[in-house]
Amino acid sequence: MTAPRPLIAGNWKMNGLAASLDEARAVAAAIDERPPGARVAICPPATLISRLAEAIGGTGVEIGGQDCRAEQAGAFTGDVAAEMLADAGATLVILGHSERRAGYGETDALVAAKAGAAHRAGLEPIVCVGETLAEREAGRTLEIVTGQVRGSLPEILAGKAFSVAYEPVWAIGTGLTPTLEQIEEVHVAIRAVLVEMFAEHGKGVAILYGGSVKPSNASEILKLKDVGGALVGGASLKAADFLGIIEAA
Numbered sequence: 001m002t003a004p005r006p007l008i009a010g011n012w013k014m015n016g017l018a019a020s021l022d023e024a025r026a027v028a029a030a031i032d033e034r035p036p037g038a039r040v041a042i043c044p045p046a047t048l049i050s051r052l053a054e055a056i057g058g059t060g061v062e063i064g065g066q067d068c069r070a071e072q073a074g075a076f077t078g079d080v081a082a083e084m085l086a087d088a089g090a091t092l093v094i095l096g097h098s099e100r101r102a103g104y105g106e107t108d109a110l111v112a113a114k115a116g117a118a119h120r121a122g123l124e125p126i127v128c129v130g131e132t133l134a135e136r137e138a139g140r141t142l143e144i145v146t147g148q149v150r151g152s153l154p155e156i157l158a159g160k161a162f163s164v165a166y167e168p169v170w171a172i173g174t175g176l177t178p179t180l181e182q183i184e185e186v187h188v189a190i191r192a193v194l195v196e197m198f199a200e201h202g203k204g205v206a207i208l209y210g211g212s213v214k215p216s217n218a219s220e221i222l223k224l225k226d227v228g229g230a231l232v233g234g235a236s237l238k239a240a241d242f243l244g245i246i247e248a249a
């Protein structure tokens with residue numbers, strides 16, 4: 001089976017006002033000029049999705065949300081449904097990011113429900129998993145990560161487009177990254193679980209690495225076995241840095 005194109009997705013987190021659309025426009029223009037080997041996505045705050053779709057819709061840059069509610073509509077003040085993200089112009093959605101697991105108590109079961117909602121709305125989920133530093137130091141990395149993969153991916157995703165992002169919590173926004181051996185070890189373990197869960201389809205699911213990815217380390221990380229792209233936080237906010245990573249893929 002041929003490997004799918006890697007996916008380089010930028011997670012802007014709670015950053016970005018109208019002026020930030022220029023960074024996205026610069027990314028879209030550069031990609032238009034020199035089409036990259038990778039798929040490229042930008043996940044801005046929900047407030048910018050429709051304006052981003054107007055600014056760069058139809059270019060090679062896909063647009064994603066950063067979270068969604070599992071329900072389709074209702075009395076859930078402040079929340080956003082997967083259908084609303086799709087309606088605004090998103091085609092992807094990040095789910096189960098560690099900042100949501102830690103800050104909002106999101107469990108694997110909730111993340112799985114959200115992934116089901118994403119599928120219902122026609123969005124491609126990027127489901128995040130990753131161990132804390134205490135878990136790694138206790139030698140529990142593979143147990144934690146594979147458990148999260150098993151619990152966060154609903155059966156309905158069988159045969160559907162989705163990806164998994166391995167993001168060690170201690171590597172996010174810290175400038176620290178695991179060794180290349182450590183990254184590969186976890187990706188290979190995630191692949192084994194995906195094949196167990198989804199058989200042949202599991203072999204082609206992209207497993208992104210995330211956590212302090214930058215232009216200077218992207219190339220060596222993206223070459224590793226079973227690394228099928230990157231989820232990029234801080235370095236996705238500036239077009240020049242993000243393009244450096246895209247070119248490395």
Ligand code: PGA
Pocket residue numbers: 011167171172173174175210211212213231232233234235
């Ligand atoms: P970072 O964030 O690249 O700033 O470490 C990655 C993420 O949280 O997705």
